[in-house]
Amino acid sequence: MSLDAGGAGQGTQRKRADSVRNEQVLLAAAAAVFVASGVDAPVREIAGKAGVGVGTIYRHFPTRADLIIAVYRHQVEACAEAGPALLADTKSPHSALGQWIDLFVEFLVTKHGLAAALQNDRDGFDALHTYFVDRLVPVCADLLQAAVAAGEIDPSISAYQLMRGVGNLCAGDGKDPGYDAGHLVKLLIRGLARPALRRG
Template structure:
């Protein structure tokens, strides 16, 4: 067989393996929100309806699973922006719904730094990925709401996302702290200041 110098494409996963991986990512995200990233693997397996061996086959280390959940949720947030603009009654409503998804993502993401404490370069690369994927989505939602006259036009996506992130800090340490409610007030305030 002649060597053409081209790399062979990685083998595609079987459909059932892809389904198992998706179920694991969704289950792990739910468990991480409920119990944190240090939740027992058996809790994730039970949530996904798979055996523990299936988890270790897909994700040999806990950090592998945390990173995969992180990327999965970034992609879900990125895809939700355009879908919400099409389905929500107004761009401001779409922005509010997207921000709620973003808050849920931040809650899951909270333990990522701990899970990757020995991999500063890996964490920095994931943070860059997060910004590259989500800042443009947030900006498109803000632009649509501003074009509709619903919010002020001088709010940057990055500043809004920083504000949301700051409101979410510490939510895991105080069960009475409702970051989602505070973020809802922030988004509502964008509109009130424009109308006022």
């Protein structure tokens, strides 16, 4: 009896783990499609990217707003987790900061479409923005502090200032084909480096 109960419990855990993995695959696919095609991309395009049927997406996320909010949170967590990993894997904290900012820029592309999708739920959008700030500003601060400690940048900017600056540079991206926000962001990050590092 106890063995059967244990087997049932393990089966339930496996199903839950499979469900979580499936949801992560869907969110990763949706994020990629949103970056490429915007948040109004057809659900069938996301389903094709994930290798599932459209019905599977609706079972996990009944509305487009549900899906967009989940992608938003998924990308925030991915950015948050990437910061410490980049610091551990990259010899130069300044380089790690640049790589992390690249991920942040990709996230902002999706984020800019969120306001329109949630225009009737201002409280919900504000709560997500607070979550985004609380989760990501400390990660950016750790990257900046590591670069300062390594002597690679001067302590002349806060994490919040940097993220606001990057956000402002990205705000007009996609509206003007002659405007390259990514290039400007790279110049900004390069400009944070001490002169000796910029020459290297």
